[in-house]
């Protein structure tokens with residue numbers, strides 16, 4: 046569904062991705078793991094068109110999106126839950142969800158679609174239904190992550206990209222969020238998951254990529270990467286501990 050073909054990308058001053066290629070098949074979860082600064086977020090931001098791509102191509106459904114604007118990429122249904130969640134703290138939970146619906150708001154059947162998306166996300170995260178009028182900034186870290194994921198799901202994405210959803214959350218909440226991701230996959234959604242928690246992320250994934258300073262160091266089935274002892278030592282320090 047999404048294909049990154051040999052891209053070089055970065056930030057005016059520096060190259061952050063060197064000849065990176067990556068495939069995300071429809072209906073699968075692909076996890077990108079690696080240490081701090083490896084280039085994980087840069088991959089997500091290159092797909093969202095928030096980072097300059099100097100060469101190579103990014104295709105979605107075979108269509109070249111490399112020179113698209115970020116809003117056009119969202120229009121296609123490629124939606125990201127950014128690192129650090131990035132919800133709007135002064136707005137209520139409901140208002141945050143409404144912002145996520147923006148992609149579908151202009152459609153003829155918008156009212157019906159809103160109800161449908163709303164019942165889907167509150168079915169996934171029932172607690173949100175009780176907190177609709179609460180200001181998002183006053184929610185706990187885990188609840189804010191649920192709001193951020195729900196906001197993205199309101200857009201009815203075709204590809205959902207999550208950048209370190211586990212950041213700063215207790216293990217129990219992380220498990221809960223990963224369970225939701227598995228549920229989304231069984232509902233047919235395609236997911237790109239970027240994580241420093243390599244063990245859990247590769248366990249969940251169909252396929253994985255291990256990044257090390259701007260390059261893909263290994264790729265394969267999630268479970269194979271997870272149990273590869275050479276990777277554990279070289280790039281997945283945390284895994285070796287576990």
Ligand SMILES: Nc1ncnc2c1ncn2[C@@H]1O[C@H](COP(=O)(O)OP(=O)(O)OP(=O)(O)O)[C@@H](O)[C@H]1O
Pocket residue numbers: 056058059060061079080081082083084085086087088128241
């Ligand atoms: N806005 C920016 N301007 C310049 N360089 C940047 C910028 N953002 C990231 N970089 C650099 O690009 C490289 C890759 O960063 P990236 O954020 O993609 O790593 P990451 O794997 O997501 O790390 P982390 O696990 O810490 O989130 C790093 O060397 C980083 O310093």
Ligand SMILES: [Mg+2]
Pocket residue numbers: 085086087128208209
């Ligand atoms: Mg990052």
